[in-house]
Amino acid sequence: MTTTEISAPIIAVDGVSKRFNAGTDKEVTALENIDLAIRPGEFISLLGPSGCGKSTLLRCLADLAEPTGGTVTLNGKTPRAARQDRDYGMVFQQAGLFDWRSVRRNVELPLQVAGVDRATRREKAEEMLELVRLSEFARHYPWQLSGGMQQRVAIARALSADPSILFMDEPLGALDEMNRERLQGELLRIWSDTQTTVVFVTHSISEAVFLSSRIVVMSARPGRIAASIDVDLPYPRTAKTRTLPEFFDKVTEVRQALYGAPSDQAV
Amino acid sequence: MATLTLAPGTGWTERLLPAVRRALPVAVTAVVILGGWQLAVRAFDVPSFIVPAPTEILAAFGHDFGTIMSASRITVQAVLLGLVGGSLLGIAVALLISRLPAASAPVLTAAVVLNCAPIVALAPIFNNWFGVTSIQSKAGVAAVMVFFPVLVNTTRGLLQVTPLHLELMSSMAARPRQVAVMLRFPNALPYLFNALKLGTTLSVIGVIVTEYFGGPSNALGVYIAYQAALPRFEYAWAGILVASALGLLMFGLVGWIERLLTPWQEPDHDDLMS
Ligand SMILES: Nc1ncnc2c1ncn2[C@@H]1O[C@H](COP(=O)(O)OP(=O)(O)OP(=O)(O)O)[C@@H](O)[C@H]1O
Numbered sequence: 001m002t003t004t005e006i007s008a009p010i011i012a013v014d015g016v017s018k019r020f021n022a023g024t025d026k027e028v029t030a031l032e033n034i035d036l037a038i039r040p041g042e043f044i045s046l047l048g049p050s051g052c053g054k055s056t057l058l059r060c061l062a063d064l065a066e067p068t069g070g071t072v073t074l075n076g077k078t079p080r081a082a083r084q085d086r087d088y089g090m091v092f093q094q095a096g097l098f099d100w101r102s103v104r105r106n107v108e109l110p111l112q113v114a115g116v117d118r119a120t121r122r123e124k125a126e127e128m129l130e131l132v133r134l135s136e137f138a139r140h141y142p143w144q145l146s147g148g149m150q151q152r153v154a155i156a157r158a159l160s161a162d163p164s165i166l167f168m169d170e171p172l173g174a175l176d177e178m179n180r181e182r183l184q185g186e187l188l189r190i191w192s193d194t195q196t197t198v199v200f201v202t203h204s205i206s207e208a209v210f211l212s213s214r215i216v217v218m219s220a221r222p223g224r225i226a227a228s229i230d231v232d233l234p235y236p237r238t239a240k241t242r243t244l245p246e247f248f249d250k251v252t253e254v255r256q257a258l259y260g261a262p263s264d265q266a267v
Numbered sequence: 268m269a270t271l272t273l274a275p276g277t278g279w280t281e282r283l284l285p286a287v288r289r290a291l292p293v294a295v296t297a298v299v300i301l302g303g304w305q306l307a308v309r310a311f312d313v314p315s316f317i318v319p320a321p322t323e324i325l326a327a328f329g330h331d332f333g334t335i336m337s338a339s340r341i342t343v344q345a346v347l348l349g350l351v352g353g354s355l356l357g358i359a360v361a362l363l364i365s366r367l368p369a370a371s372a373p374v375l376t377a378a379v380v381l382n383c384a385p386i387v388a389l390a391p392i393f394n395n396w397f398g399v400t401s402i403q404s405k406a407g408v409a410a411v412m413v414f415f416p417v418l419v420n421t422t423r424g425l426l427q428v429t430p431l432h433l434e435l436m437s438s439m440a441a442r443p444r445q446v447a448v449m450l451r452f453p454n455a456l457p458y459l460f461n462a463l464k465l466g467t468t469l470s471v472i473g474v475i476v477t478e479y480f481g482g483p484s485n486a487l488g489v490y491i492a493y494q495a496a497l498p499r500f501e502y503a504w505a506g507i508l509v510a511s512a513l514g515l516l517m518f519g520l521v522g523w524i525e526r527l528l529t530p531w532q533e534p535d536h537d538d539l540m541s
């Protein structure tokens with residue numbers, strides 16, 4: 001992938017640290033000295049055990065939290081400026097739809113906030129719903145949808161304003177295995193359709209391998225980057241990809257980066 | 268949820284049937300209660316100054332129909348004025364203190380405490396302030412009674428938004444005004460309507476009780492108190508039943524407006540009125 005290597009990073013993280021409750025006995029170093037450069041069009045997974053700082057890192061990128069040290073640059077701007085310019089879309093672990101809005105009007109939300117006129121945002125929302133295959137549910141209310149469908153609406157919402165970056169914090173964590181794998185497939189399709197740069201938080205190894213072009217493995221206490229592993233399985237990836245020996249090799253490689261070399265010891 | 272169709276009802280029968288199904292239990296209950304009441308009064312020969320039979324009340328109602336209806340009109344005006352006035356005031360103060368988080372806690376605490384006070388006890392004082400025959404004295408008591416639940420509930424609704432929703436709005440760089448209009452207001456609507464439904468009953472109580480302490484000679488509360496003093500209890504009962512019907516009617520009206528304004532709410536449980 002020589003072409004991507006020469007392009008400038010769309011996201012640059014330089015020596016970022018995040019300390020909560022500094023100076024008190026509850027001090028937690030969630031992130032320590034994180035360096036990371038993400039190129040346009042990459043699908044990056046942040047993978048690591050619970051509490052290692054994945055969400056914190058993502059929130060620092062999205063300007064929802066402020067690093068206590070180091071700098072973050074998005075599209076050459078500060079995270080604050082990038083947020084103000086609506087450069088990114090965000091999908092949280094819970095769908096977080098507005099109960100009082102129909103599915104279509106939920107998807108319109110970022111456009112409405114940005115002051116886009118009614119006709120345009122309606123058209124755009126319908127296009128997004130087609131992308132996540134929920135067109136016929138446009139007029140439903142969130143409570144009438146299953147959890148997986150709600151999460152697809154949240155993805156459509158995050159994409160509706162055409163952001164160049166998509167942040168996702170365990171968006172599929174609450175789903176069952178079948179829905180999860182189906183949505184993983186859809187996510188890759190959307191990613192290749194929209195050319196978005198994705199930063200995806202997960203603690204599932206196989207999910208990270210299936211989706212990502214690169215996996216950033218994090219370790220806990222303090223949160224550090226333990227490894228950065230390129231996943232060179234060709235796209236488009238399908239159900240068959242999950243059965244390939246290369247897939248399992250990659251899973252093993254990532255697992256070793258997480259836990260160290262395999263041994264006979266029980267874990 | 269098994270079915271997800273929101274298609275409008277296709278035929279009259281399909282639309283009518285649920286209405287009938289909802290109304291039927293209420294009608295049956297009413298018939299059983301009234302029938303039992305009538306039988307009991309007749310069987311035990313209860314004197315009508317203790318409890319008159321439904322037929323006697325009906326006859327009294329028929330006899331005094333014109334008087335009772337014109338009395339109801341006076342009373343309904345006061346009830347509506349009190350309900351609307353108290354609600355608007357409650358909403359206004361809620362909007363104000365939700366903007367000032369430092370003020371909201373003490374104001375809410377005070378409101379909750381005052382809400383426990385028997386506000387109807389203020390009735391004679393309001394009559395003294397605004398004049399016994401004025402509509403302001405009746406509506407005033409009702410407004411004060413409505414004010415507190417509306418204030419408390421609306422403030423809760425405005426403040427108790429999901430942190431996730433706030434973060435979402437912030438990730439989209441929403442301005443505070445947009446957060447208010449797109450998130451806080453719709454979030455507060457169901458809270459507000461719960462308070463309003465409570466408020467209809469309170470407003471009727473406030474007005475009628477204040478009228479007990481004196482009012483324009485043709486108000487419902489005055490009528491009830493006067494008939495009871497005569498004593499013509501079947502007429503008093505007719506007035507009381509009309510007052511209850513008024514409360515019910517207004518509760519239903521608020522419920523209907525609620526369904527219009529909050530169409531996203533699951534049609535369910537607390538919707539007895541339809
Ligand atoms: N607002 C906060 N105040 C104090 N400590 C916090 C706060 N947010 C996170 N932390 C701490 O920072 C560390 C990293 O948390 P973070 O939520 O980023 O982990 P995570 O990798 O996303 O975990 P999970 O996979 O369980 O979501 C944890 O030890 C957590 O206790």
Ligand SMILES: [Mg+2]
Pocket residue numbers: 054055056169
């Ligand atoms: Mg997390």
